[in-house]
Amino acid sequence: MAFQTAITIAEAVKKIQRRELVLPAIQRAFVWNDDQITRLFDSILRGYPIGSFLSWHVRSETSGQFKFYEFMREYHEKDNRYSKELDIPKGQAVVAVLDGQQRLTSLNLALRGYYASRVRYGKKTQAKSYPTRRLHLNVLREAAENERGVKHDFRMMAEPVVHPTDGNAYWFPVYQLFDTTDLGELMGMLASHGLGNNGYASTLVGALFSAIHSKPMLHFYEESDQDIDKVLDIFIRVNSAGTVLxxxxxxxxxxxxxxxxxxxxxxxxxxxxxxxxxxxxxxxxxxxxxxxxxxxxxxxxxxxxxxxxxxxxxxxxxxxxxxxxxxxxxxxxxxxxxxxxxxxxxxxxxxxxxxxxxxxxxxxxxxxxxxxxxxxxxxxxxxxxxxxxxxxxxxxxxxxxxxxxxxxxxxxxxxxxxxxxxxxxxxxxxxxxxFTPGEVEDLMESWAYGSAGVFPILALLFPHVNTRNVHHIDHVFPRSLLTNAKLKKHGKYTEDQLNEAIWYRDSLANLQLLESPENIAKKDRVPREWAQETFSAASYKNYLELNALPDLPGSVDEYLDWCERRYHLLGQRLAKLLGTTWEAPLQQVP
Incomplete structure (x- = not known):
C-alpha cells in the first residue's frame, strides 16, 4: 500500500467526471444527508482536514473480473438512490475507492449535481415532495449560533434562490466554483449583485475557490494487490471500525x-x-x-x-x-x-x-x-x-x-x-x-396495554379471532372511566383497592381483541350496556365463553371483583394453551 501525492478537491472531482475514480461493488449505497454535506463544506472552508482516502488500483488485466459503479451526481431519494453500474472497457485500468465514498460523493453532488430529499411531511408519492436542491453559501453572514457547531452558512436550496433585500443574505451558488477556473469571473458575479466592494463576501468566495482549486487537501493511500480476498479483508477492516456501517x-x-x-x-x-x-x-x-x-x-x-x-x-x-x-x-x-x-x-x-x-x-x-x-x-x-x-x-x-x-x-x-x-x-x-406455572404468572403480570407482547398473548388466548382482519386491543371496561381521579371521586374503593383497580385497568384481565368497526362503535360505554345493545341472549353467552369473560360488569362498583375473576380465567386458559397448569388465588395482584 503506497501513499499518493495529495490532490485538490477539483482534481478528485475531475477524476470522478472522467471515471478514473470509481466505486467497487463492495461499496454500499450513498447514505449521507444534507446536513452531513454542508458540515463537510464548512470543514473545507475552515481549513480543517477531512480525512484520508483509501483506493485500490485495479490493473487492466484484472478490472474485467469485477463490477464497478460510477459516483452519484444527481441524488433523488425517491427515484435515484443508487449509483449506476459502469461498463468498463476491456483492458482499461481503474482506481476504485475503498474508503471515502460518502465524502467524495458529497463533493461530486455539491460541485456538479444536486440533492433531492423528501421535505418534512411531504407525501412519498408526490414529486413536489422532492425539490431539487443545490449547495449555496451565504457570503454576507456567518451561520447563526447553533448546536451544530458550524461557522459558515452552507445550505442545500431549491432554485431559483430568492435573495433578501435587507442585506442579511446573498446565497452564492457553490456549484459554479467547479467549472470556473478564473477567480475574476466569480468576483464579477459578486459585483453584478452589488457586492463588488464587500470585503467579507470577496474574502469568503476567494477562500472557498482556493480550497477547491489550489490546496491539495485529499490524501490517498493506494492498494495495488489484485487479490480480491485481500482487498475485501482491507475493506472490512477499514469500514468495520466505525459504527455506522x-x-x-x-x-x-x-x-x-x-x-x-x-x-x-x-x-x-x-x-x-x-x-x-x-x-x-x-x-x-x-x-x-x-x-x-x-x-x-x-x-x-x-x-x-x-x-x-x-x-x-x-x-x-x-x-x-x-x-x-x-x-x-x-x-x-x-x-x-x-x-x-x-x-x-x-x-x-x-x-x-x-x-x-x-x-x-x-x-x-x-x-x-x-x-x-x-x-x-x-x-x-x-x-x-x-x-x-x-x-x-x-x-x-x-x-x-x-x-x-x-x-x-x-x-x-x-x-x-x-x-x-x-x-x-x-x-x-x-x-x-x-412453560412453568411461574412463567405463566410472569406473562400475566408483565405484559400490559401498550407492550409489544400483548397482542401475541391475546391472539394465542383467542384463536377464534380472525387476525387477518384489523383488530384493536380493547379495554373491556373503558380506560377513560378508570382514571385515578374518577375512581377517587367514585369513593367506593379503599386506597389498596384503588391501586388494584389502576393496575388491572391495563392488564390482560381488562383486555380483548375487537375488530376495528366494532371497537369504534363500542366507544366508552359500560360493558354490560354495550353488550345488551350488541348481542342477542345466545350470542352474548357465546361471546363470553369465547373470550373467557365472566358476566360483564354494569358499573364501576362491580369492576374490581370482575377483574379478579377474569384474571383467574385467563391465567388458566393461558396455562392450558402453554401445556402447564396454573392456580392463582383470587385477589393476587402486585
Whole structure:
C-alpha cells in the first residue's frame, strides 16, 4: 500500500467526471444527508482536514473480473438512490475507492449535481415532495449560533434562490466554483449583485475557490494487490471500525460484488421494502433477508461471516433468488395474517424458519387461505407465538438453532409443519417451549396495554379471532372511566383497592381483541350496556365463553371483583394453551 501525492478537491472531482475514480461493488449505497454535506463544506472552508482516502488500483488485466459503479451526481431519494453500474472497457485500468465514498460523493453532488430529499411531511408519492436542491453559501453572514457547531452558512436550496433585500443574505451558488477556473469571473458575479466592494463576501468566495482549486487537501493511500480476498479483508477492516456501517452492509456489498446477472443491492433492498409494505407493517432488515438467503439455499453455516459469503454461495443465492423472495414474501404475509406487525413482533428471526418451511414444501400465496391447510396454519401460528412469548428463544445461539430447525424441517416437514419434532429439538438445545406455572404468572403480570407482547398473548388466548382482519386491543371496561381521579371521586374503593383497580385497568384481565368497526362503535360505554345493545341472549353467552369473560360488569362498583375473576380465567386458559397448569388465588395482584 503506497501513499499518493495529495490532490485538490477539483482534481478528485475531475477524476470522478472522467471515471478514473470509481466505486467497487463492495461499496454500499450513498447514505449521507444534507446536513452531513454542508458540515463537510464548512470543514473545507475552515481549513480543517477531512480525512484520508483509501483506493485500490485495479490493473487492466484484472478490472474485467469485477463490477464497478460510477459516483452519484444527481441524488433523488425517491427515484435515484443508487449509483449506476459502469461498463468498463476491456483492458482499461481503474482506481476504485475503498474508503471515502460518502465524502467524495458529497463533493461530486455539491460541485456538479444536486440533492433531492423528501421535505418534512411531504407525501412519498408526490414529486413536489422532492425539490431539487443545490449547495449555496451565504457570503454576507456567518451561520447563526447553533448546536451544530458550524461557522459558515452552507445550505442545500431549491432554485431559483430568492435573495433578501435587507442585506442579511446573498446565497452564492457553490456549484459554479467547479467549472470556473478564473477567480475574476466569480468576483464579477459578486459585483453584478452589488457586492463588488464587500470585503467579507470577496474574502469568503476567494477562500472557498482556493480550497477547491489550489490546496491539495485529499490524501490517498493506494492498494495495488489484485487479490480480491485481500482487498475485501482491507475493506472490512477499514469500514468495520466505525459504527455506522453495519455488518450486513458489508456482507451485502460482498454479495453485490459476486452476483453475475442481478444487482444484489437493489434486489435485496426491494425485497426488504416488499416485506415491510408501504405502511411499514414490519421492520425486517437486510440482516434478516441475508440470513434467510443462507438458510434457504442450504449454506451449512448461516452465520454472518465473510467466508459464508464466498462466490460459490453467492452465485447459488443469485440462482435461487426468486424462490427465496417468494418464500419470504409468503412467510411475512402469514405473520401478518396472524395479526403480527412491527408494533408487536418481538423477534424478527421467527420469519426465517417459517420461510424455510414454505420453501421446503414449495408453497405459494394460496397456502395463506387454502381451507385444506387451515390446521397446518394453526400449528405454525401457535408455534410462532409461543416462541415469541418464551424468553430467550430468538436470542443467543440463533445460528445453531436455525441450522437445527432446518434439519428437522428437511426430515419431517415435507407434508406438514412438524411442531412436535421442532419442539423436541429446541428442548434439546435449551430452547424449550414448555412453560412453568411461574412463567405463566410472569406473562400475566408483565405484559400490559401498550407492550409489544400483548397482542401475541391475546391472539394465542383467542384463536377464534380472525387476525387477518384489523383488530384493536380493547379495554373491556373503558380506560377513560378508570382514571385515578374518577375512581377517587367514585369513593367506593379503599386506597389498596384503588391501586388494584389502576393496575388491572391495563392488564390482560381488562383486555380483548375487537375488530376495528366494532371497537369504534363500542366507544366508552359500560360493558354490560354495550353488550345488551350488541348481542342477542345466545350470542352474548357465546361471546363470553369465547373470550373467557365472566358476566360483564354494569358499573364501576362491580369492576374490581370482575377483574379478579377474569384474571383467574385467563391465567388458566393461558396455562392450558402453554401445556402447564396454573392456580392463582383470587385477589393476587402486585
Amino acid at each position: 453495519s455488518q450486513s452492509d458489508l456482507l451485502l456489498s460482498i454479495a453485490t460484488a459476486q452476483w453475475n446477472k442481478r444487482d444484489a443491492r437493489k434486489e435485496i433492498q426491494a425485497l426488504v421494502e416488499t416485506l415491510n409494505g408501504t405502511d411499514q407493517r414490519f421492520w425486517f432488515s437486510k440482516d434478516v433477508v441475508l440470513k434467510s438467503g443462507l438458510m434457504l439455499t442450504g449454506v451449512t453455516d448461516v452465520g454472518f461471516k465473510v467466508r459464508n459469503f464466498n462466490r460459490s454461495n453467492m452465485l447459488r443465492l443469485e440462482e435461487r433468488w426468486d424462490e427465496v423472495s417468494d418464500s419470504l414474501t409468503v412467510a411475512s404475509g402469514l405473520l401478518g395474517d396472524f395479526g403480527l406487525s412491527s408494533a408487536n413482533l418481538t423477534a424478527n428471526s421467527v420469519l426465517i424458519p417459517i420461510a424455510y418451511y414454505i420453501h421446503r414444501r414449495g408453497l405459494d400465496e394460496h397456502y395463506r387461505d387454502r381451507p385444506a391447510e387451515r390446521e397446518d396454519r394453526a400449528a405454525v401460528r401457535s408455534w410462532a407465538i409461543r416462541s415469541l412469548l418464551k424468553h430467550g428463544v430468538w436470542g443467543s445461539g440463533l445460528d445453531t438453532l436455525l441450522r437445527e430447525l432446518r434439519e428437522v424441517i428437511d426430515k419431517h416437514g415435507a407434508e406438514r409443519f412438524p411442531v412436535v419434532q421442532l419442539e423436541e429439538r429446541m428442548t434439546a438445545r435449551g430452547k424449550t417451549l414448555t
